């Protein structure tokens with residue numbers, strides 16, 4: 022086996038159909054989708070097709086999809102766009118301690134501008150209690166933002182119950198969901214969940230980087246972040262990333278053709294990984310097991326072995342995994358998510374994240390398990406000789 026890529030929560034490999042769609046759009050559909058002539062119409066047709074596919078997958082209408090530059094921008098537009106649009110109704114916002122850094126940074130910006138934010142705690146598996154949401158929402162609250170699947174530990178939040186709990190206190194509160202890690206591994210249906218805004222990203226589902234979308238419930242008013250241009254229903258000005266959206270569309274098409282079997286296959290690969298890695302002495306799974314977790318992310322601690330040292334030892338064995346979240350891994354800061362679980366210091370420093378995708382095979386899991394067992398044993402031997 023030449024290499025085993027198990028860092029799919031950081032980003033996924035583009036499918037061949039995605040590469041082809043991007044290249045075709047760059048070479049041929051180079052018109053501006055806002056132009057009135059045929060070249061403009063060709064580019065516009067690409068947007069229309071991808072918008073329709075995403076709308077079908079989310080079970081919403083095409084007019085409710087806004088294309089963005091990715092999950093980070095979708096989150097910022099949802100959070101700041103709502104806070105600004107409703108600032109006269111209230112200046113209190115609710116989120117959780119385990120959100121992605123793009124969400125937390127939007128809230129920190131708003132705090133600096135005078136908004137107040139409640140950061141909800143989670144239980145030992147990383148789950149938010151809807152009763153805590155109910156208790157946090159007040160007459161001043163305009164927005165509740167909770168992620169669907171955590172990017173570091175894979176825990177799934179009870180979004181439907183959270184949305185209902187928030188509305189019991191304030192029926193017109195806006196509910197935003199960061200579903201960047203959920204799309205592709207579980208159903209994401211805003212209307213069934215009862216939520217108003219949903220963020221998704223192309224590169225987590227084998228599409229290109231730098232493209233994503235925000236579902237905005239019809240009739241909901243949010244404030245655009247950079248001026249009110251004519252594109253994307255006035256919510257996101259700037260010429261659309263047509264090649265990126267073409268690739269996103271190809272990834273969505275592949276997703277639409279999948280059956281439930283693929284998700285079951287992933288879930289059983291995750292279970293196998295967990296069972297076999299917990300055979301290592303002192304190993305622990307950080308987060309939930311079974312239905313409480315997404316089928317593609319698992320986070321482990323191997324006490325005595327530093328996470329970043331293990332990542333490099335595995336790299337030497339051609340296995341690619343991550344410590345905590347990719348966005349913070351260069352700075353080797355202790356993960357805010359693992360901290361929120363209340364893990365002991367030793368577990369915080371010795372954690373790695375293993376994340377699968379539909380391209381991951383059974384043989385790759387077997388190869389990675391053997392490599393991890395070997396790397397942990399040899400690092401522990403080295404340390405005990407010191």
Ligand SMILES: Cc1ncc(COP(=O)(O)O)c(C=O)c1O
Pocket residue numbers: 030031090091092093094096121123168170171172199201202222223224231232233
């Ligand atoms: C949960 C979550 N939200 C948001 C993002 C940001 O998405 P993007 O990389 O498309 O900006 C990520 C990416 O790591 C993520 O995992």
